[in-house]
Each structure stands twice: as C-alpha cells, then as structure tokens.
Amino acid sequence: MSQIITKAACIGGGVIGGGWIARFALSGIDVAVHDPHPEARRIVEEVLEGARRAWDRMLSVPRGPEGRVTFHDTLAEAVADADYIQESVPERLDLKHKVFAAIEAAARPEALIGSSTSGFKPSELQAGMTHPERLFVAHPFNPVYLVPLVELVGSPASDEAALTRAAEIQREIGMHPLRVRKEIDAHIGDRLLEAVWRESLWLVKDDVATTEEIDDVIRYSFGLRWAQMGLFETYRIAGGEAGMKHFIEQFGPALEWPWTKLMDVPEMTDALATKIGDQSDAQSGQHSLRELERIRDDNLIGIFQALKQNDWGAGQTLSAMEARMRDRAVPAEAPDPAAPLALHRATVPAEWLDYNGHMTEHRYLQVFGDATDAFLAHIGMDAGYMGAGRSVYTVESHLRHLAETGPGTALTVRTTVLGHDAKRIRIHHEMVDAAGQVQATAEHMLMHVDTKAGRAAPMEAPLTDRLAALSPGQRGIAAPGHAGRPIRDIGWPEPEAE
Numbered sequence: 001m002s003q004i005i006t007k008a009a010c011i012g013g014g015v016i017g018g019g020w021i022a023r024f025a026l027s028g029i030d031v032a033v034h035d036p037h038p039e040a041r042r043i044v045e046e047v048l049e050g051a052r053r054a055w056d057r058m059l060s061v062p063r064g065p066e067g068r069v070t071f072h073d074t075l076a077e078a079v080a081d082a083d084y085i086q087e088s089v090p091e092r093l094d095l096k097h098k099v100f101a102a103i104e105a106a107a108r109p110e111a112l113i114g115s116s117t118s119g120f121k122p123s124e125l126q127a128g129m130t131h132p133e134r135l136f137v138a139h140p141f142n143p144v145y146l147v148p149l150v151e152l153v154g155s156p157a158s159d160e161a162a163l164t165r166a167a168e169i170q171r172e173i174g175m176h177p178l179r180v181r182k183e184i185d186a187h188i189g190d191r192l193l194e195a196v197w198r199e200s201l202w203l204v205k206d207d208v209a210t211t212e213e214i215d216d217v218i219r220y221s222f223g224l225r226w227a228q229m230g231l232f233e234t235y236r237i238a239g240g241e242a243g244m245k246h247f248i249e250q251f252g253p254a255l256e257w258p259w260t261k262l263m264d265v266p267e268m269t270d271a272l273a274t275k276i277g278d279q280s281d282a283q284s285g286q287h288s289l290r291e292l293e294r295i296r297d298d299n300l301i302g303i304f305q306a307l308k309q310n311d312w313g314a315g316q317t318l319s320a321m322e323a324r325m326r327d328r329a330v331p332a333e334a335p336d337p338a339a340p341l342a343l344h345r346a347t348v349p350a351e352w353l354d355y356n357g358h359m360t361e362h363r364y365l366q367v368f369g370d371a372t373d374a375f376l377a378h379i380g381m382d383a384g385y386m387g388a389g390r391s392v393y394t395v396e397s398h399l400r401h402l403a404e405t406g407p408g409t410a411l412t413v414r415t416t417v418l419g420h421d422a423k424r425i426r427i428h429h430e431m432v433d434a435a436g437q438v439q440a441t442a443e444h445m446l447m448h449v450d451t452k453a454g455r456a457a458p459m460e461a462p463l464t465d466r467l468a469a470l471s472p473g474q475r476g477i478a479a480p481g482h483a484g485r486p487i488r489d490i491g492w493p494e495p496e497a498e
C-alpha cells in the first residue's frame with residue numbers, strides 16, 4: 001500500500017489536534033504527536049476511539065490498516081522526518097511564533113507546515129520565520145475527523161507548490177480543501193459563524209430567546225438547508241422563477257432596516273457568560289460530553305450518507321474518500337493465481353451485531369459483496385471500465401453461515417473462480433477469522449452487462465485478459481463439495497391422523 005506521505009506530525013493534541021491525529025492515523029499515515037499536557041495521550045486515545053467508531057459507521061468500504069500514533073516529549077523529536085506538520089496549539093500569536101521557531105529548527109527543510117488557527121492570517125504567523133514560504137493556514141472544522149472542509153490560506157510569501165501539495169495531502173485524508181483567495185482575519189467560515197454568534201449573543205442578552213430556542217431555529221430551519229446548498233444557492237431558489245436578482249431586490253433593502261445589530265458586539269460580561277452557561281446546562285446538561293459527541297457524529301454521518309446517495313456536496317467528498325480507500329486496499333503484490341485470492345478484509349464493528357450478539361445476516365452479504373467488488377477490481381473493473389457503460393451484476397447468491405461471528409472479529413475473504421464463459425463468472429468466497437476458522441461461505445453468479453443497453457454482454461479487455469491469466473491457476477483448485485448445491489429439501493411433517 002503506498003502512502004502520499006510517510007509521516008505526519010501534530011503539535012498540540014487537544015480538540016482540534018486530536019481530530020487531525022485521527023484523520024492521519026485512520027488514513028494509514030504514521031503520526032508523531034507532541035503535547036505537554038499530562039493527559040494528552042488519554043485525550044488523543046479517546047478522540048481516536050470516537051473517530052474509529054464514526055468511520056466504521058460512515059464508510060461502506062473497510063478501513064485499511066491504521067498508521068502508528070507515537071507520543072514525544074519534545075517537539076524536535078516529533079517533527080524530525082515528518083513530511084507534513086500540523087500545528088494546533090492554543091490561539092495565541094506569541095505561542096504560535098515560538099512553536100514555529102522550534103519547528104523550523106528541527107524539521108526537514110521541505111516539510112510542509114499547516115496551522116489550524118481560527119483567526120490569524122498566514123502573514124502574521126510567518127513573521128520571524130526563516131522559511132515562511134512553506135507555512136500556510138489549514139483551518140479545519142470540529143470534529144476534524146468527520147467534517148471535510150479545510151480552509152487553505154496562503155500569504156503573498158507562500159509557495160504555490162507547497163499549497164498545491166498540502167491540498168493533495170488533505171484530499172488523501174478525506175478532506176475538502178478550499179483555497180481562500182486572499183488572506184483575511186478569521187478566513188471565510190469563522191467570519192460567517194461570528195456573524196451568527198454575535199447576533200445570538202444579543203438575542204440571549206436581550207431575553208429574546210434562550211440558547212435552546214436559538215438552536216431550534218437553526219436546526220429546524222436553515223441549518224437543514226445549509227448542510228446541502230449553502231446560502232446563495234438556497235436564496236436563488238427562494239427568489240422563485242424570477243431568480244436571484246428578484247430575491248435581492250425584495251430582501252436587499254431589509255439590511256438597512258433595524259433587523260440587525262450586526263456591527264455591534266455585546267460586551268461579554270460575567271453576567272452574560274453565566275446566563276449562557278446556565279441556559280446551555282438546562283438545554284444539554286443531561287448528556288455527557290462524549291454522549292453529545294456520539295449524537296453529533298451519528299447525525300453528521302446520516303447527513304453525509306444522504307448526500308452521498310444524491311451525489312451532492314459533502315457526499316461527493318465521502319464517495320471520493322471511499323474510492324481512495326478502495327484503491328489503497330489493492331495489495332501491493334499480486335496474489336498467487338493458483339491459490340484462493342485474499343483480496344478483502346473487514347473487522348466486525350459492534351453496530352453489525354443482531355439481538356443474538358452475532359454479525360447480523362445482511363452484513364455477511366455486505367462483506368461478500370465488498371469481496372466481489374475487490375475481485376472485480378483485481379481483474380480490471382475500474383471507474384474507467386464502468387464509465388464506458390460496462391459493469392457486472394450479481395444474478396444469483398448462495399450463503400452458508402457456519403460460525404457465530406462476534407464483534408471485533410478480523411475477517412479475511414478468500415475468493416476462488418469456479419468457472420467463467422464470455423458473459424458470466426462463477427465465484428466462491430470463504431470468510432475466515434484470524435485463526436483461519438471458516439465463518440461463512442458464499443457462491444455467486446456474476447453477469448457482465450452493457451449498462452446503456454440494459455442487457456448481458458460479453459466481457460471486454462482488460463477483464464478478458466486478466467481472467468485468462470488467472471484461469472489456469474484457479475482451475476487447479478478443487479471446488480468445495482457444497483459448490484452448486486441448493487438448500488436441502490427437508491420436506492413436510494406427516495399430517496397428524498385425525
């Protein structure tokens with residue numbers, strides 16, 4: 001498996017640093033961490049646990065092997081040999097300058113340096129650096145391991161090639177890098193958030209609404225719209241058939257009416273902070289922080305999956321992430337064609353279990369389906385092949401459940417070709433655990449189709465060539481005794497005599 005970078009370093013492992021560490025590690029990249037907090041390791045481990053749970057629920061492809069996370073007492077040790085360094089220390093310019101000086105003294109000269117800063121401009125961060133050109137702002141959103149956007153901001157001193165490379169690395173870990181055209185305080189996202197935050201503080205201060213009522217306004221209305229269409233596209237529709245211009249003519253003047261206190265910031269007195277704190281406790285105090293994080297993550301995952309179904313917005317980022325993971329899962333060395341092909345691995349997460357505590361039925365088919373996809377990718381069915389209107393459909397399946405597959409079981413699926421003709425491939429999968437015990441088997445008939453014409457069609461290169469190359473070896477493997485057998489007929493009990 002080849003990685004875009006060998007090693008990342010994260011300086012600061014708090015809320016945001018922990019999220020970056022999880023993104024790198026779950027993408028298979030080794031991460032070296034430096035954070036002087038006495039409980040940094042525990043905090044990062046907890047974020048990692050949450051991220052693993054979230055990725056297992058979100059992804060339709062198995063996560064590959066994780067990168068190694070190591071903790072270092074000194075910053076110098078952590079950044080040594082790192083290709084990409086992400087700084088996430090508290091939002092204080094003097095502290096960030098000290099950290100960058102220490103990074104410059106110890107890092108490789110070509111290492112990229114991203115800052116998670118919510119508000120500082122890259123030119124402010126670069127002041128005093130010997131090589132400012134490789135430093136940029138890479139501002140993420142919490143939770144970093146799920147929310148895909150990263151605002152990538154350079155200054156006039158930044159190196160264009162470094163920014164391009166940073167975007168490639170961020171895409172590789174499943175993010176959506178957005179190049180901010182000009183540096184500006186608080187970038188784009190936080191300027192928008194600050195506007196809503198400022199108005200919300202006024203509304204609470206003036207007793208117009210509680211924290212819960214404001215959150216309800218957001219989550220039952222425009223928050224739903226913003227996850228999928230943002231502001232301008234939503235308002236374009238709100239302009240009706242007359243469109244955006246009509247929308248502006250109608251609502252533009254409202255900005256001058258006394259609707260807002262936009263330029264004015266309420267003073268954050270102790271009384272206001274306590275009022276907000278008390279209302280927030282009343283709103284959410286029944287949940288622990290970890291519970292709230294899980295609720296948030298599950299809701300976000302549902303949104304991503306809905307958007308993926310519609311091939312839209314952040315759903316497209318998820319699809320691209322899954323495609324990359326599928327590519328990475330292709331073994332570096334070609335498997336022995338004369339043995340069952342171990343092309344797919346998965347670990348059983350807790351949410352795959354049924355009321356008996358075993359992997360539930362449809363997950364077996366999911367694992368076998370993923371194994372079939374891995375086999376098809378192995379013989380050359382890639383995006384280009386499918387894009388040309390050719391694909392493979394499963395037309396018949398026979399599954400056998402042989403063991404009680406429990407949570408955390410590391411599964412490997414071994415695939416054997418049982419035969420093929422011009423349009424069909426008959427395959428057998430054997431699902432085994434780490435000790436080699438067979439958990440289940442599946443036999444499938446696959447049909448090659450012309451998806452545009454909607455009918456079966458002969459396979460084409462490279463499928464034909466790769467199958468021809470595989471066939472001599474696969475043919476020599478004895479077909480299992482159960483292959484081709486239907487479910488046994490068990491008849492009916494004799495009717496009881498009246």
Ligand SMILES: NC(=O)C1=CN([C@@H]2O[C@H](COP(=O)(O)OP(=O)(O)OC[C@H]3O[C@@H](n4cnc5c(N)ncnc54)[C@H](O)[C@@H]3O)[C@@H](O)[C@H]2O)C=CC1
Nearest residue numbers: 012013014015016017035037088089090091116117118142
């Ligand atoms: N919390 C948020 O919602 C977001 C924060 N950010 C930005 O991310 C950065 C970090 O913020 P958070 O993670 O929220 O803060 P945090 O307080 O949760 O974490 C900061 C971590 O840095 C560590 N630290 C302090 N001095 C250090 C040093 N010299 N070397 C290494 N580690 C050190 C602390 O021990 C702590 O674990 C800030 O620049 C912030 O503006 C960006 C996006 C969102």
Ligand SMILES: C[N+](C)(C)CC(=O)CC(=O)[O-]
Nearest residue numbers: 118140141142189190193
């Ligand atoms: C509050 N905040 C400025 C730290 C927020 C961010 O920077 C982004 C986010 O995750 O909302």
